[in-house]
Structures are given as structure tokens and as C-alpha cells.
């Protein structure tokens with residue numbers, strides 16, 4: 215029971231951190247913090263920060279808590295982005311009076327559903343196997359989705375939606391335009407929606423982890439044979455973790471799609487999957503708070519480093535390496551461990567099934 | 568049980584010669600065996616690790632499985648719990664054939680086990696380990712857990728109470744919040760037993776439960792195994808090298824060597840059996856030769 219109290223406190227700190235950060239950003243936007251004015255480029259990063267925080271926390275569910283390596287998280291983001299954009303644009307076209315918040319919610323929900331379906335389709339054959347097959351299959355999935363979307367054309371003509379495979383000659387206005395991706399999207403995403411999505415993600419992931427199903431997920435990770443001997447259906451719980459993670463990534467993708475007028479499928483390349491994985495690893499495998507901090511800092515870092523001009527990416531790489539060395543040094547490691555949730559101390563073991 | 572099935576459990580395969588049905592009716596192995604393994608066998612690349620293994624265990628019997636290292640004892644456990652699928656033979660648990668089942672289904676049928684090389688969830692607390700054992704006993708759904716519906720609070724409370732109750736068997740309630748991996752060796756073995764008991768088994772399989780325990784702890788363990796049997800009314804099959812423990816509490820003993828059963832009977836019968844003595848002494852003199 216003491217453990218429960220510790221979890222409660224831990225979760226409260228995480229929620230608190232996110233809420234305080236949100237309020238500080240809101241104050242900065244409205245210029246209420248004396249002497250500090252948020253730059254335009256930094257303001258433009260607020261929604262992406264929320265998106266990547268959700269991506270990192272959801273990937274941590276698969277990598278950290280379920281102990282399965284996924285290299286195609288951006289694939290789910292992609293599915294969510296394009297299905298979300300499609301729904302939002304269709305609603306806007308079919309029902310011009312519909313409030314934009316309803317369109318955003320519909321986009322998030324459908325992005326989550328479609329990404330979840332993709333997760334189920336991948337998980338069913340792969341998660342029953344022992345070994346690192348998931349890494350290979352998710353890697354392939356990310357690439358397949360990107361290539362598929364490059365061939366897809368959707369257009370809107372009032373209430374009707376037209377689809378063409380490799381055929382852009384459709385009636386009405388193109389919404390998804392093959393390699394160009396989503397075009398002419400109404401930019402409905404806002405920092406506030408992003409903040410709510412982050413809170414929702416934290417709520418789902420932290421409550422899942424601290425429940426019967428979450429314990430089963432971690433038992434399956436720590437010792438598959440023992441978990442099965444205790445009557446835990448390992449495949450089922452790996453599936454639950456993986457699909458939940460896919461749904462949340464799909465919702466993040468939908469928000470991302472609604473944040474830009476144009477989004478190409480190339481945006482969700484392998485690089486993006488790796489970037490999110492870097493957030494998770496740097497923040498500490500199995501540490502939710504670490505994922506949030508790493509995702510937020512590393513998303514704004516390139517913007518902050520703009521003054522370095524051409525050397526921007528070089529400095530970015532140096533910072534990454536420095537953080538990696540810092541998190542792996544025993545001295546700082548101890549310090550980080552103290553900040554991290556108690557259970558996650560031997561983070562390195564988490565990867566082993 | 569049909570007449571025909573009854574005939575199959577002949578004197579050759581039964582573990583314990585039941586003294587009198589009137590004295591211990593619930594242990595009448597002919598009426599309610601918890602486990603019936605017949606002609607069980609498995610090959611690993613041509614090597615017959617277990618061959619033609621037969622065993623019947625009564626409802627509240629404490630049985631022992633002994634034999635030299637590498638004899639195939641752990642493999643028998645792995646066959647019973649479906650970690651390995653047998654290449655031949657069958658296993659009935661509470662009268663149900665386990666053919667084609669997996670480990671999870673075998674557990675749900677009533678088989679729970681511990682491991683020779685301890686397999687605790689070492690990053691989790693002692694209580695969480697027991698709660699994993701209670702997974703199918705106190706259950707609530709995924710959404711109930713995520714959205715913290717009333718079922719979540721009820722289930723968590725029940726799991727907590729039951730876990731502490733089970734831990735109190737070994738006087739381990741105070742360690743409930745300790746990380747399982749940081750427990751001393753003996754306590755880890757006891758925790759594995761509690762965790763297995765939490766799955767509500769009808770047959771508890773213990774793989775070398777006294778390994779690494781001091782004589783005092785072993786003494787306590789013997790008492791506790793009997794206590795568990797009486798309190799939970801379950802059968803126990805244990806693999807053990809500590810002969811005091813085996814001879815002290817096992818009502819029936821089965822001796823394996825090179826994957827085959829070489830002897831069966833009560834403690835006295837086994838101790839007097841020349842084949843058994845040879846299997847053990849033969850090994851001992853071989854060891855002496857190696858040293859000298």
C-alpha cells in the first residue's frame with residue numbers, strides 16, 4: 215500500500231510538471247512574463263512538442279513497459295495523420311456549420327482507431343513469436359505505409375469522398391495528393407488541444423501501468439516463462455500494450471496533420487521513428503517523466519540552436535552525445551535514478567524479455 | 568470415473584500405496600487423482616531426456632521426485648506445465664487431458680510451479696509478485712483499470728488483502744513493499760511458493776525448494792509444505808536433493824535416472840532399494856574417482 219502512495223505521488227508530480235509547463239507557456243504567449251516574449255518560431259513548436267511528447271510516452275509503453283522494440287512508431291503517426299485529416303476535411307466540407315472543435319475531436323478519434331487497427335493487424339501475427347521480430351516488422355510497416363500513401367489520392371466534392379489509387383484525376387478538391395500528402399488542410403490544431411491530448415495520454419498510460427493489466431504487461435517483460443506459469447496470457451498483454459501505444463501515436467499523428475496546411479508522407483520516415491526512440495532512450499526506458507522531458511527539450515532544441523546557423527545540427531549532435539554520456543555516467547546516473555520512478559531503476563534490464 | 572479408466576491406474580503407476588481408504592478417503596488416488604501422467608516422454612535431438620514416465624498423484628498427496636543431476640526431473644515439470652510439448656504420452660489434470668494445451672491453460676487447470684533457477688519478477692515488489700499470481704483469481708477489465716471504475720478499486724483492495732493473507736503463510740507481510748530481487752535467497756524461494764499458491768492450484772510443483780536454504784530454514788519449509796497441503800487441501804510434487812526433507816514429508820517417492828523411472832514407493836522402500844542405492848552410490852564413487 216505504501217507503494218500505491220508512492221505511485222500516486224509520482225503521477226501527481228508528472229501531471230503537475232506538465233500543467234505548470236503549459237501555464238508558463240500560456241503566460242509567455244500572452245506576454246505576461248516580464249521581459250520574455252516567445253518568438254514566433256518557438257510558438258510554432260508548441261503543438262509539435264505536444265505531439266512528440268505523446269509519441270514518446272506511447273512508445274515507452276511498448277519499449278519500456280512491454281519490452282518490445284518498435285522501429286515503426288512514425289508509421290502509426292502517419293496512419294493517424296492522414297485518416298484524421300481526411301475526416302476533419304470531410305466534416306468541414308459536408309457540414310460547413312460544424313464547430314471546429316468537433317472536427318478536431320473526430321480527427322483524433324479516427325486517427326486513434328485507424329492506427330489501432332494497424333496495430334492489431336501487425337501485432338496478431340508478430341507478438342505471438344518470441345524474439346525481436348517486432349522490430350523488423352514495424353520497420354517494414356513504417357516504410358510500407360509511407361509508400362502506400364504516396365500512391366493514394368482522396369478528393370472531396372461536397373459530401374462525397376473520392377478515392378484513387380495512383381490516379382489523381384478525381385472530381386472535386388484533392389485532400390490527399392499522393393506524394394504531396396495532405397494539402398490545403400484547415401489548421402485546426404491548437405496548443406490547448408495538444409495539452410489535453412498529453413494529459414489524456416498520461417492518464418491512459420499511467421493508469422494502465424498501475425493496474426492489473428499493467429502488472430501483467432511488466433511480468434511478461436520481466437520473465438515470460440514465469441508469467442505464463444502464473445496463468446498470464448503473454449501474447450494478449452503484449453498486444454494490449456502495443457495497440458494502446460499505436461492508438462495514442464495515431465492520435466498524436468492526427469493532431470500533427472491538423473497543425474500544418476500541407477503534410478507529406480515523407481514526414482513520417484524511419485528517421486522520425488528513430489527520433490522518437492531516441493527521446494525514449496534518453497529520457498530513460500520505462501520513465502514516463504523522462505520521455506516527456508526528453509521529447510520536449512529535443513523538439514525545441516533545433517529552434518533554440520538557430521543562432522548557430524550552419525552549425526546547428528552539429529551542436530544538436532554534440533548535445534545528444536553529451537546527454538547520452540551524462541545519463542550513462544554512474545554519478546549522474548544515480549542522480550537521475552533518484553528522480554525516476556522507483557521501480558524503473560534497472561532500466562537496462564527492461565529491454566530483455 | 569469409468570471402470571475402464573480405473574483399471575488403467577494399476578499398482579504399477581500409482582505413487583502411494585494407500586493404507587486404508589477409510590482412514591484417508593480424500594487421498595484415494597483411484598477416485599480423484601489430481602494428476603495422471605502416462606507414458607510421458609520427450610526427446611531433445613535424439614536424446615531421450617524423459618522416457619515412459621508414469622505417475623499418479625492423489626488429491627492431497629505430498630510426492631517426491633528425486634534423482635541425480637541431469638536425470639530429467641526439471642524436464643518432467645516442464646512437460647507437465649507444457650513449457651515443452653511431450654513427444655509421447657499424456658497428462659490428465661483433475662481428469663482433463665492437457666493435450667494441445669499451453670502453459671497458461673495448464674495453470675488454469677490447476678498446475679502451479681516454482682523454478683529451480685528462481686524466476687521472480689525481480690523489479691517488482693513482493694506484493695506485486697503475489698498479485699501476478701492472483702491475476703486470474705481477482706480480475707477486472709482493461710478499461711476498468713484505465714478509467715479507474717469502481718471495479719478497479721474493489722479489485723485492487725481484494726488483491727491487496729489476499730496477497731497479504733498469502734504472504735502471512737511465511738510471515739512475509741512486512742516485506743510486502745520490498746523489491747523481490749533484493750530479498751535473501753531463502754525468502755525468494757518462499758515468495759515463489761506464495762506466488763504459485765496465489766494461482767489457486769490443485770497441484771503445487773516445487774523444483775528444489777530447499778536449495779540454498781540453511782538447515783533451520785529447511786526445517787521450517789518442511790512444516791510449511793505440510794501446512795500448505797492441509798490448509799489448501801492440495802497435492803504437492805517436489806523435486807529435492809535434501810534427503811531429510813524428501814524422506815521426512817513425502818508419502819510417495821519416484822526416482823529418476825537418465826530420464827527413466829528406476830524406482831517408486833514409500834521412503835523406506837526407496838531407501839532399501841538396491842537399484843536406487845546403486846544409482847546414487849555409483850555416482851558418488853565416480854565422483855571420488857574424479858577427485859582422486
Ligand SMILES: Nc1ncnc2c1ncn2[C@@H]1O[C@H](COP(=O)(O)OP(=O)(O)O)[C@@H](O)[C@H]1O
Nearest residue numbers: 611612616634635636637638639640641642643
Ligand atoms: N531444452 C533442452 N534442450 C536440450 N536438452 C535439454 C533441454 N532441457 C533439458 N535437456 C537435457 O535433459 C536432461 C535432463 O535435464 P533436467 O531435467 O534439467 O535434469 P534435472 O534432473 O537435473 O532437473 C539433461 O541432459 C539436459 O541437458
Ligand SMILES: [Mg+2]
Nearest residue numbers: 640641642683
Ligand atoms: Mg533440475
